[in-house]
Amino acid sequence: MTDAPLMPRRRELHPVAHDPDYKTSVTRSPNLPLLSMESTPSEETGPRFGHSLIGALDNNLILNFSRGTAPAIGERIRIFGRVLDETGRPVPETLVEIWQANAGGRYRHVKDTYFAPLDPNFGGCGRTLTDAEGRYEFLTIRPGAYPWPNRANDWRPMHVHFSVFGHAFGQRLITQMYFEGDPLIERCPIVHTVRDRGQIDRLVASLDLQNSRAMDFLAYRFDIVLRGRRQTMFENRPEGM
Amino acid sequence: MTTARDLLEETASQTAGPFVHIGCIPTFAGVEGVFPEDLGLSPIRDDAKGERLTIRGAIFDGTGWPLRDAMLESWQADAAGLFPGQEGADPGVGGFCRFAADRETGEFTLKTVRPGRVALRDGRMQAPHISLWIVARGINTGLQTRIYFEDEDNTADPLLSRIEQRPRVQTLIAKRTGAGEFRFDIRLQGEGETVFLDL
Ligand SMILES: [Fe+3]
Numbered sequence: 261m262t263d264a265p266l267m268p269r270r271r272e273l274h275p276v277a278h279d280p281d282y283k284t285s286v287t288r289s290p291n292l293p294l295l296s297m298e299s300t301p302s303e304e305t306g307p308r309f310g311h312s313l314i315g316a317l318d319n320n321l322i323l324n325f326s327r328g329t330a331p332a333i334g335e336r337i338r339i340f341g342r343v344l345d346e347t348g349r350p351v352p353e354t355l356v357e358i359w360q361a362n363a364g365g366r367y368r369h370v371k372d373t374y375f376a377p378l379d380p381n382f383g384g385c386g387r388t389l390t391d392a393e394g395r396y397e398f399l400t401i402r403p404g405a406y407p408w409p410n411r412a413n414d415w416r417p418m419h420v421h422f423s424v425f426g427h428a429f430g431q432r433l434i435t436q437m438y439f440e441g442d443p444l445i446e447r448c449p450i451v452h453t454v455r456d457r458g459q460i461d462r463l464v465a466s467l468d469l470q471n472s473r474a475m476d477f478l479a480y481r482f483d484i485v486l487r488g489r490r491q492t493m494f495e496n497r498p499e500g501m
Numbered sequence: 502m503t504t505a506r507d508l509l510e511e512t513a514s515q516t517a518g519p520f521v522h523i524g525c526i527p528t529f530a531g532v533e534g535v536f537p538e539d540l541g542l543s544p545i546r547d548d549a550k551g552e553r554l555t556i557r558g559a560i561f562d563g564t565g566w567p568l569r570d571a572m573l574e575s576w577q578a579d580a581a582g583l584f585p586g587q588e589g590a591d592p593g594v595g596g597f598c599r600f601a602a603d604r605e606t607g608e609f610t611l612k613t614v615r616p617g618r619v620a621l622r623d624g625r626m627q628a629p630h631i632s633l634w635i636v637a638r639g640i641n642t643g644l645q646t647r648i649y650f651e652d653e654d655n656t657a658d659p660l661l662s663r664i665e666q667r668p669r670v671q672t673l674i675a676k677r678t679g680a681g682e683f684r685f686d687i688r689l690q691g692e693g694e695t696v697f698l699d700l
Contacts, residue, residue: 265622267508268699269511269699270510270511271699273510273511273513274511274513274514274641275513275514275515275516275641275642276641277640277642279641282516282639282641284638284639285516285639285640285641286563286639287562287563287564287566287639287689287690288562288563288568288637288639288689288690289639289640289641290644290689290690290694290695290697291563291690291691291694292690292694294697294698294699295660295663295664295696295698295699295700296698296699296700297660297663297698297699297700298700299700300619300621300627300659300660300700301578301584301619301620301621302577302578302584302619302627302632302647303632303700305576305584305585305586305587306597307541307585307595307596307597308585308586309540315536315537318535318536324535325532325534325535327534344509345509346508346509346510346511347507347508347509348508348509355540357525358524359520359521359523359524359527367520367523368523368530368531368532369519369520369522369523369530369531369532370531371519371520371570372520383523383527383532383534384523384524384532385523385527385532385536386535387536421515421517421518421520421524423517423521423524423525429576429632429634430645430700432574432634432643433511433512433514433643434514434515434516434517434521434643435512435514435515436515436516436518450515450516451515453515453641454513454515456513458510459510459513460513462510462512462513463512463513463515484512485509485510485511485512486511486512488508
């Protein structure tokens with residue numbers, strides 16, 4: 261099953277490439293159609309990463325920059341969920357990486373010149389491997405909203421950037437997670453590069469009090485779906501026949 | 502059997518934004534000490550078999566300006582055409598690399614080994630190539646493309662053969678600039694627009 265072709269990507273579920281409301285996309289979007297073909301081994305295989313890669317604090321953004329010595333400033337949250345494929349199967353042992361602004365909405369990056377101060381104890385990146393059932397979790401602080409140069413007064417809603425590998429290079433996905441109830445979601449041109457309402461709603465993590473810890477952190481649940489593999493029995497001859 | 506109605510919908514992509522380096526190559530971004538080193542620093546170890554290649558290039562937007570905030574990932578077979586994890590694959594080839602456009606010039610460099618030919622399921626052979634995935638601010642869904650090589654026989658490659666406008670094939674072919682050295686520029690739109698893939 262692992263080398264079966266990938267299901268074609270349903271492009272209508274993804275953002276449009278060219279969107280005048282997101283100005284940078286205007287000069288960075290291909291004008292010509294993509295070349296479509298059935299996936300090949302180059303897309304059906306992909307890098308795998310082992311547990312030896314992951315350090316004990318890698319998925320704890322509150323502590324991983326200070327190496328456990330001093331916590332980052334901000335509202336403590338747990339982000340958790342599962343990585344599945346389109347057929348509903350969990351994607352185990354796959355690398356999930358996140359990055360985000362600090363509680364004031366500032367990134368630790370030379371190109372981020374927003375007034376909000378850096379937090380000396382917040383780096384802004386984390387990573388983990390999913391378990392056998394595709395589950396992952398991070399402990400972090402709620403990122404602040406921040407302004408960005410687009411239209412005159414555009415603000416990004418609170419968000420966490422996610423990068424997920426899957427088991428095939430053709431499953432590679434980068435996306436963003438938003439927070440239930442944030443009024444800036446509706447006003448964000450980047451969110452609305454996705455035209456499908458249901459797809460936008462699935463980028464919004466819901467508050468999950470059940471999985472919160474009293475006097476410690478709130479929990480937000482965010483499940484991620486990667487491309488699946490086709491069942492080949494009906495389309496291709498089984499090997500050796 | 503799973504029917505179309507049972508399928509989940511793939512999570513929508515969102516742009517990687519200008520600070521993708523913080524999450525994917527934090528040391529490069531100046532966020533040091535969280536991880537021992539950045540992931541995917543090289544696709545090969547010193548003992549990898551095959552011809553060493555250095556591929557340089559840049560990514561240009563529709564105005565001809567090079568992107569300075571892009572991150573790229575590459576994935577390839579070893580010199581014998583086997584992917585990491587396949588039986589008999591060269592343990593010296595990890596196959597995966599992450600690299601970034603230079604913050605000042607937009608130039609990127611990939612040092613690797615020349616990949617071998619890889620067969621399709623139906624037995625047709627693909628010309629040697631390296632798969633690329635490009636993300637940046639303004640790119641809403643990561644762009645897939647491939648690097649082929651000028652000095653290989655690319656005539657029967659199944660993917661290149663599907664490109665109707667034959668001059669566009671050249672956008673996927675790295676040009677030899679010296680011994681083991683190639684140039685591969687990517688144009689996101691406009692004249693000479695690179696062929697991007699959906700597979
Ligand atoms: Fe951001």
